[in-house]
Amino acid sequence: MPEGPFSDITVIDLTHVLSGPYCTMYLAELGARVIKVEHAGHGDDTRSFPPFVDGSSAYFATVNRGKESIALEFDKSEDRELLLEMIRRADVVVENLRYATLEHLGLDYDDLRRINPRLIYAAISGFGQTGPLHERSAYDPILQAMSGMMTINGQPGSPPTKVGTSMVDYFSGMFCLAGIEAALYNRTKTGTGAKIDIGMFDAQMAVLETALMNVLNGGPAPRAIGNRHPAASPCDTFSTADRALFVIAANDDTFKRLCIAMGDPAMAEEPGFRTGADRRANDAALKERMERILRGRSAAQWESLFAQAGVPCAIVATVAEAIELPQVLDRNMIVTAGGIRMAGNPIKISSLADPPTRKPAPALDADGARIRAEFAPRK
Amino acid sequence: MPEGPFSDITVIDLTHVLSGPYCTMYLAELGARVIKVEHAGHGDDTRSFPPFVDGSSAYFATVNRGKESIALEFDKSEDRELLLEMIRRADVVVENLRYATLEHLGLDYDDLRRINPRLIYAAISGFGQTGPLHERSAYDPILQAMSGMMTINGQPGSPPTKVGTSMVDYFSGMFCLAGIEAALYNRTKTGTGAKIDIGMFDAQMAVLETALMNVLNGGPAPRAIGNRHPAASPCDTFSTADRALFVIAANDDTFKRLCIAMGDPAMAEEPGFRTGADRRANDAALKERMERILRGRSAAQWESLFAQAGVPCAIVATVAEAIELPQVLDRNMIVTAGGIRMAGNPIKISSLADPPTRKPAPALDADGARIRAEFAPRK
Numbered sequence: 001m002p003e004g005p006f007s008d009i010t011v012i013d014l015t016h017v018l019s020g021p022y023c024t025m026y027l028a029e030l031g032a033r034v035i036k037v038e039h040a041g042h043g044d045d046t047r048s049f050p051p052f053v054d055g056s057s058a059y060f061a062t063v064n065r066g067k068e069s070i071a072l073e074f075d076k077s078e079d080r081e082l083l084l085e086m087i088r089r090a091d092v093v094v095e096n097l098r099y100a101t102l103e104h105l106g107l108d109y110d111d112l113r114r115i116n117p118r119l120i121y122a123a124i125s126g127f128g129q130t131g132p133l134h135e136r137s138a139y140d141p142i143l144q145a146m147s148g149m150m151t152i153n154g155q156p157g158s159p160p161t162k163v164g165t166s167m168v169d170y171f172s173g174m175f176c177l178a179g180i181e182a183a184l185y186n187r188t189k190t191g192t193g194a195k196i197d198i199g200m201f202d203a204q205m206a207v208l209e210t211a212l213m214n215v216l217n218g219g220p221a222p223r224a225i226g227n228r229h230p231a232a233s234p235c236d237t238f239s240t241a242d243r244a245l246f247v248i249a250a251n252d253d254t255f256k257r258l259c260i261a262m263g264d265p266a267m268a269e270e271p272g273f274r275t276g277a278d279r280r281a282n283d284a285a286l287k288e289r290m291e292r293i294l295r296g297r298s299a300a301q302w303e304s305l306f307a308q309a310g311v312p313c314a315i316v317a318t319v320a321e322a323i324e325l326p327q328v329l330d331r332n333m334i335v336t337a338g339g340i341r342m343a344g345n346p347i348k349i350s351s352l353a354d355p356p357t358r359k360p361a362p363a364l365d366a367d368g369a370r371i372r373a374e375f376a377p378r379k
Numbered sequence: 380m381p382e383g384p385f386s387d388i389t390v391i392d393l394t395h396v397l398s399g400p401y402c403t404m405y406l407a408e409l410g411a412r413v414i415k416v417e418h419a420g421h422g423d424d425t426r427s428f429p430p431f432v433d434g435s436s437a438y439f440a441t442v443n444r445g446k447e448s449i450a451l452e453f454d455k456s457e458d459r460e461l462l463l464e465m466i467r468r469a470d471v472v473v474e475n476l477r478y479a480t481l482e483h484l485g486l487d488y489d490d491l492r493r494i495n496p497r498l499i500y501a502a503i504s505g506f507g508q509t510g511p512l513h514e515r516s517a518y519d520p521i522l523q524a525m526s527g528m529m530t531i532n533g534q535p536g537s538p539p540t541k542v543g544t545s546m547v548d549y550f551s552g553m554f555c556l557a558g559i560e561a562a563l564y565n566r567t568k569t570g571t572g573a574k575i576d577i578g579m580f581d582a583q584m585a586v587l588e589t590a591l592m593n594v595l596n597g598g599p600a601p602r603a604i605g606n607r608h609p610a611a612s613p614c615d616t617f618s619t620a621d622r623a624l625f626v627i628a629a630n631d632d633t634f635k636r637l638c639i640a641m642g643d644p645a646m647a648e649e650p651g652f653r654t655g656a657d658r659r660a661n662d663a664a665l666k667e668r669m670e671r672i673l674r675g676r677s678a679a680q681w682e683s684l685f686a687q688a689g690v691p692c693a694i695v696a697t698v699a700e701a702i703e704l705p706q707v708l709d710r711n712m713i714v715t716a717g718g719i720r721m722a723g724n725p726i727k728i729s730s731l732a733d734p735p736t737r738k739p740a741p742a743l744d745a746d747g748a749r750i751r752a753e754f755a756p757r758k
Contacts (some may be wrong), residue, residue, distance in 0.1 A: 005565035018588075030561050045630075049610050050589075051598030058592040109729075126691075128727065131709035141606065141614065142691050145625035148698030150606075150616075153543030154533055160616065160623060160695045162606045163542050164532030165588045174553040179726045181560035182409050186384035186730065188567045195729040202725035205712045208698060209397075209544045210429075213437040215698045216713065216720035219430030222698050227520065227529075227541045231428050235520065237529075237539060244539060246524035251424075312505075312521050316539045319527030319587060319594045319601050330510035333584045334595065341595035346581035347558045348507065350488075350574040351565065 004031020004352055009184065011092040012037060012083075013067060016044045018140075018166055019124050019200065020096035021063040022173035027092070027180070028066035029345045030352070035090075035371060036064060036362065037083065040071040043364040053340045061361040062342040069362035070371045074105055083107070085377040088115050092180055096124040099135045109195045119193040120183045124172050128199025140168040143204040152211045154224040161224070172203040233279040234258075237316055239291050240299040244316040247290075247306065252276065254311055261309040262293045332356055383410020383731055388563065390471040391416060391462075392446060395423045397519075397545055398503050398579065399475035400442040401552035406471070406559070407445035408724045409731070414469075414750060415443060415741065416462065419450040422743040432719045440740040441721040448741035449750045453484055462486070464756040467494050471559055475503040478514045488574045498572040499562045503551050507578025519545040522583040531590045533603040540603070550582040612658035613637075616695055618670050619678040623695040626669075626685065631655065633690055640688040641672045711735055 009032040013024040021036075021044070028034040038044055049059035072079040084107070087093055093112065095102060102108050109121045123129060126138030141162045144150050149168075150160035179196035187193060205212065210230050211222035229235035232250040249255040252268075252275060259268040267273055267289065272282040279286055294302060299315045306313040328334060335344040338360025348354060388411040392403040400415075400423070407413040417423055428438035451458040463486070466472055472491065474481060481487050488500045502508060505517030520541045523529050528547075529539035558575035566572060584591065589609050590601035608614035611629040628634040631647075631654060638647040646652055646668065651661045658665055673681060678694045685692040707713060714723040717739025727733060 005561040008568070026557060030557075051593050051596045053596050058596045058598075059589065062592060127706055128710055131706045133704075133706045136686060136691075137689065138691050138693070139614075139627050139629065141608070141625055142627065142693045145616070145693040145695045146701060146704070148696055148701045149543065150625075150695055151697050153540075155537055155540055158534055158537060160606075161532075161534055161540075163546070164528065164603060165586055165590070167542070167546055167586070170550070170586045170588075171553070174550070174557065175725045178405060178409075178553065178556050178560060179728050181557060181564060182384040182726070183728060183730070185560060185564045185567070188564070189387070190730075192730075194731075197727040197729075198725065199710055199727075201706060202710050202712050202723070202727070205701070205707060206722045206725045207544055207546070207549045208722065209549075210438065211544070211698045212702070212722055213441060214430050215702055217430045217432050217437045219437075224543060227539075229520070235518075237524070246520055246529075248518050248520065250518065307515060310516065312515075312517050314517070314521045314524040316524045316529055317527055318530050319590045322525060322527045322584070323591070323594055325512075325525070327506055327510045327512045327580060328584060331507055331578055331581050333581050343585045343587065343591055344581075346554045346577065346585045347561070348576040348578075348581070349558050349562060350576075351562070351569075351571075352573075 004029070006184070007031035009033070009091045010089070011035065011094060012086050012090045014093065014095035014097060014102070015124070016096065017046055018063060018169040019172040020094055020176070022170060023124070023176040023180070024067065024094050025063050025065065026177050026345070026347065029347070034067040035086065035367070036067045036069045038069060038071050038364055040073045040365070043071060047364065056338070056340065058340050058342065061338060061340045064361035065337040065342070066359040067362055068367035068371065069365055070368040071365035080105060081377050082372060082375055084115070086371070086375045087112055087119065089375065090116070091118065091184070092120045092122065094122045094176065094180070098137060099125060113193060117192050118187060120180055120187070120196065121193065122176050122180050122196035122198070124176050124198045124200065126199065127201045129197045133201070138200060140166040140200070143168045143200050146201065147204040147208065148211065148222070149204060149208065152222045152224055155226040156224055158224055168200050168204045171207055172198055172200045175203050175206070228283065233276065233283045234286055234290060236287060238287065238294050240294045240302055241297055243299045245294065245299040245302055245313055246316055247311065247313045249311060255279065257309045258306065258311045261305045261311060262290070264293060337361065383408070385563070386410035388412070388470045389468070390414065390473060391465050391469045393472065393474035393476060393481070394503070395475065396425055397442060398548040398551040399473055399555070401549055402503070402555040402559070403446065403473050404442045404444065405556050405724070405726065408726070413446040414465065414746070415446045415448045417448060417450050417743055419452045419744070422450065426743065435717070435719065437719050437721065440717060440719045443740035444716040444721070445738040446741055447746035447750065448744055449747040450744035459484060460756050461751060461754055463494070465750070465754045466491055466498065468754065469495070469498065470563070471499045471501065473501045473555065473559070477516060478504060492572060496571050497566060499559055499566070499575065500572065501555050501559050501575035501577065503555050503577045503579065505578070506580050508576045517579060519547040519579070522547045522579050525580065526583045526587065527590065527601070528583060528587065531601045531603055534605040535603055537603055547579050547583045550586055551577055551579045554582050554585070607662065612655065612662045613665055613669060615666060617666065617673050619673045619681055620676055622678045624673065624678040624681055625693050625695055627691045634658070636688045637685065637690045640684045640690060641669070643672060716740065
């Protein structure tokens with residue numbers, strides 16, 4: 001198996017916590033050499049995030065696997081010179097530091113592109129590098145609060161509720177990755193780099209789906225609607241003899257197959273349920289009617305029947321149950337690095353190896369001495 | 380301003396609904412020519428998704444802006460020949476069709492790479508192209524149900540709750556985009572294409588954060604915890620004199636600044652609140668204590684005070700309020716295409732134009748005649 005697509009690329013990784021490290025984790029997965037630069041002393045905050053395995057953070061290990069680490073003190077001129085030399089010879093710099101941290105070190109994009117015109121400089125920040133809020137710092141939930149995301153997530157009538165994973169961090173990392181990769185491709189044609197400016201607020205606004213479309217174009221005011229879908233019915237969790245089952249029949253054909261599989265083919269022809277518009281209008285009645293039938297068998301029995309009938313459905317599972325599904329193992333979506341188990345790489349490319357064991361995340365400054373020797377500024 | 384990084388790339392876009400079109404929308408934003416191939420007759424299902432502007436779906440328009448459209452009947456040999464010729468001359472094919480649809484047309488990757496070794500073929504499906512579930516179809520909420528995501532989203536004690544946006548579709552599209560861009564870069568070195576296989580279930584498993592880390596490494600069983608954060612306190616919504624404010628103080632320094640801004644600097648030194656561990660252990664008492672103070676002023680007043688003090692915070696807003704923020708306009712995160720307002724592009728690259736008006740989404744088969752002439756199979 002050949003090396004990854006970015007095996008010729010060196011990344012200076014000035015990121016910490018989640019959004020930036022998630023981006024550079026994929027650059028490492030795709031073959032790049034990623035040198036993580038951490039503050040001497042404590043390093044990346046997530047080194048102290050639970051859970052721990054033999055004293056090491058699984059949080060840090062997951063998003064920093066396969067990287068090298070060097071600890072620097074930015075206020076020492078010797079270390080700043082070293083960093084400058086590393087960037088001079090690198091292809092990509094990624095940072096999600098507090099606003100103007102690099103500017104104060106004389107390391108903003110305009111300084112850096114003079115010493116390395118091929119450099120791709122990518123910054124992730126709460127609000128991007130421009131606009132009235134650009135100096136404000138923010139975390140994932142701050143953007144979820146500001147954007148309205150919290151008001152469209154949750155059961156009907158529930159208070160505004162943050163999404164149960166750091167969605168905005170992940171999206172910001174992925175938009176940054178897409179920008180870096182596009183700039184690397186462009187560089188093969190132009191020979192010059194670019195600056196990439198990712199705002200986490202922008203990222204959040206880009207994934208609001210129907211809620212944003214409605215607000216911008218005169219649709220109904222968005223609100224939390226639990227598990228239902230604004231445009232499809234049935235699409236919800238349903239009670240069975242034992243546990244909840246999620247069922248979706250997004251069109252009339254699928255609804256007919258669902259009714260047959262439930263043993264009530266006539267339901268598909270009833271006036272209240274015949275078309276998608278009928279079913280949306282009678283959503284509550286449809287749920288009650290379906291649950292009267294579904295309570296007659298277990299969720300697993302219905303899942304098997306519906307899967308055979310081509311009706312999308314799934315038992316509502318816990319994360320602990322999910323990792324036991326053979327599909328997860330078969331897709332290598334749980335890998336091990338340094339004895340810690342973690343999510344694998346969902347970017348499956350035929351020309352890219354996907355081994356079950358990855359290179360571990362580095363200890364703080366694990367590669368410091370070697371990197372200092374390699375990048376010693378030329379006198 | 381030069382053309383986008385992928386201005387030399389032609390994409391044959393066999394995707395529909397959200398995950399695939401979202402991926403190819405960014406390829407178009409980044410300069411690629413994207414030819415959307417739709418089924419003759421009804422076209423992409425989202426053409427009938429609300430909201431509508433002058434009879435056109437804003438849903439379809441948002442994720443298909445800047446593309447061309449041709450309608451084909453796959454069971455007509457003439458149309459299949461045309462598609463084959465389009466793919467022969469293209470750089471990228473993207474599809475999220477039902478399992479084996481293209482295989483049955485003689486258009487799977489092994490067929491296609493023989494006629495176009497430089498082709499990058501990307502497929503998004505519910506479970507990927509391998510594993511025991513690979514033939515099962517799925518929508519975004521099905522993966523949220525199976526993965527445990529629904530059990531970690533919501534208020535404490537709430538029933539399993541889907542995230543209020545189609546997060547898995549969006550992530551799947553972004554992982555596919557990252558794979559395609561990496562393969563395009565690799566092709567500049569090797570001259571050959573690749574197959575990219577994105578499973579929406581894989582995508583969901585890759586963004587479960589702390590919940591998955593805990594389950595895999597002996598941490599506590601994950602559950603819905605509303606707006607709190609497993610590792611930081613305070614991090615929650617707080618009542619004020621008028622409306623809810625989200626406040627985060629993730630470390631002792633920020634907590635001290637928060638206490639000063641609230642006019643109660645001594646709180647930061649109290650034994651119950653001094654360290655992060657103290658505050659996590661006394662999270663409920665801390666919230667009560669803070670709200671006693673915060674109820675004395677409006678959310679806007681506190682937001683202004685906390686922002687000055689460098690404490691991350693935000694008023695919990697609706698989507699309708701969010702779009703009025705000057706930051707959104709300043710970042711060009713609302714653009715117009717064909718008279719429809721929609722989310723802009725969060726991938727800001729210095730060498731990429733970001734105009735306020737984008738090329739509209741095409742009517743069904745709008746470019747059909749021209750494309751048929753251009754790609755007429757050579758006799």
